[in-house]
Amino acid sequence: MSRFTRLPALLLAFVLSWMVLPSAFAVAQQPQMVSVAVKTLNMRTGPGQRYETHWTVSKGYPFRVIGRKGDWLRVSDFENDKAWIYRPMTSKTPHHVVKAKAAVLRKSPNARSPIVKRAGYGDVLRTHERRGDWVKVTHEGGGTGWVARRLVWGW
Template structure:
């Protein structure tokens, strides 16, 4: 059985690791402007493509080098992206497996749809622990608990 000191050290380490994956308002965030944007291993078009990113995909900016941004996504993956293919239009990405969208900011409101892990949602506003997003159908807005999404 692990000692309490061991458990506390583990919990502290886990909290610090999670903190690096949770954006704060002081951090610079961007979203992908165009569909199918390359995230690369280094700054420049002559470096390996690591991933293709969908339009709206939110990213945390870690470093700027010329016209390139070193970024990190919600899973902690890092790479480089051209600044010209980013925007300051806020988006969130779904972290939960299957998440309810609601008619209002709270669990007492009706479920109006569901989204899945990795779905990108356009952010329209925040209220407490809830985020209002553009409904994936394109018709109106819906609400999602902020702890189930990452972005701004």
């Protein structure tokens, strides 16, 4: 087989690889999210217990993973604060946090639907379902309903 006979096959392989590559990058670039799996979690200045604790957060609080070092995750929250957390104390259970001054949970994903519960800035919400611009959540203090996505941050 001459190299001219192999050229169409090589060209086809090259073109196909460029068609698949962008979708592989899109998956890789999606931010990884984690939430707190324990009652209280220390947010540290570095990847280890010897580092100072910045602040603490409660169960369910969501984070975007922005780095790793061993079993430690460098994370960012909805206010873009950054810290290190111990990976075994996190989970893949989806949560949101209220980023607006106030948010209402409604009976259905509709702005005219009756209010089920009111939530305030920083409240943690367990995520159940997404439907368009709405997210079905359970408030950390009880009450399940739909909240507008623009009012929350997380998964």
